[in-house]
Amino acid sequence: MNEFQKYLSKRVLFAIVSVLVIISFDFFLFRLMPGNPILIDYRSPALTRQQIEALSKQFGLNLPIWEQYVLFMKNTFEGNFGISIFYKQSVSSVLFPALYNSLILLLPATIIAIFLGIFTGKFAAWRRGSASDGVVTGTSMAIYSIPTFWLGGIFILIAIKTHAFPVSGMYVTGAVYSSVFAQLSDLLDHLVLPLATLTLVLFGQFTIIMRNSLIDVLQEDYINFAKSKGASDRYILNKHAVPNAELPMISIIAVNLGLTVGGAILTEVVFSWPGIGFLIYSAINARDYPILQAAFVIIAIVIVLANIIADILYSYLDPRIRYQ
């Protein structure tokens, strides 16, 4: 095995162990909690007798706990999360459409915020210590401190006053569309406010990350060498500094993905965006534990996967990391 393969297998092993730990945690958390919510809810009068029997059998609720655990692992890997107490359908048929809706919001917001963050971070780092750096850094820190769920509320207030944009959901309720474009334009209308909220809160974070990565790079000898060679500021920044600062940024962004997801959940709740965050929120109020249990596992697995992809990408782009 060469260095890269060694590194790769170590990371993959870590990801697999993480996923197993997450699933185990998920199992014991929900089962060992006071009142044993799973048992209580599967005996709820909202379910039919047949459903209760089918569930008891499927999850082995009368088996010893370690057998239940093995069964739980098996069910999770088969994508079988049981039946939602509230929706009375299989959890996966509720969860995966919600995950898809979340990505519609999360992906554009992250991408826009990263590009804006690179731009402003670059601006601030190059003028380090100047008044304009102070303004950019101060503003970014301020934006970073704004509570997501409050900013969304302010947007809602303004939007309602000015009748500018819809403030809740993904589409007009019960709307029938004449064409795909009409549907798309309705979706975009609904996307404006949540996207603006999420992009803004992420933007502050990415600016600070980019600025600090760049400042580190700008101290390197090769930057001084480029300067002494007489290269222009713009050339040094764009050709030497930014490519090297982008690398650490990839891993910092991946590590902060948990935070990003947190921001997305709050944004979804504020705007009733039917994503996985809003689903979790409704599930807490409806005491819909199977949904909570599955949502937790899915989000955690997606984040672990994203991190390992970032790790591999990083070590592929920067071979130095493998030899550490």
Place this chain on the structure above:
Amino acid sequence: MSDEFDFWKEFKSNKKGMIGLIIVLFFAVIAIFAPIISPYNPNTTNPALFLSPPSRLHYFGTDTLGQDLFSRDIYGAQISLIVGISAGAVAIVIGLLAGLISGYLGGAVDEVIMRIVDFFIVIPALVFMIIIAALLGPSLINVIMVIGLLSWAPTARIIRSMVLSIREWPFVESAKANNAGKIYIMFRHIFPNVTSVLYGNAMLAISAAIFTQAALVFLGVGNVTSISWGGIIRDAYTSGALTAGDFSFILPPGIFIFVLIFGFIMMGFATEEIMNPRLRTIKG
């Protein structure tokens, strides 16, 4: 001790740090003297004052129960500071211990602790907290523990990386040569050299905890029964104040959270700047 004296001198001349300190002290005073400052008992209801607009009697208006929002916003500072500082302290203590042990002992212990740290850094903390807080039920101590126990990993990682270089310094060598015990070296020789970074991290951990507590209450989990800024924002949504276009309900608690978090972050960044000369701004 001369080290800390220099630190304070640097901190005093750091604009960000001083702004942060003044903000935090301001809210501390508000929280401590809340019973004196607030014009009304924050829990006194008055059905005649359903969502009344701001007036000279009620600066921020009243909520659906007729409770004075100005008084509630003042009392809200208490929970934010209590949860923020306690949860931050839990996170910092665990992070410090894990980082010291991991970095100094090295080997298999280090490997295990660092994989646990990786795990806690990667997992989506808010989702975790929502679920645990919802299952545990509302209580102040639960919220503090949930936030603290899930936020120590970044501190552990930074402390470890510092310990890795400090343990190679000559004074540690000489302590070892004098037969000093591992625990003694860790706390007597290495710990004093990481305190400054620890302060910076503590500020960031506190600001994150304040945000998280408010977010949890907003989502309806955590200590929902006490008066808090997150709770007031939640009330603003559920009361219909937003639809009615009432700014005085939602604006103040959000601004308070924002300013208090900003204060702690400023202090944290200032500490980091003082300790890491690379980030220090060039004067003149």
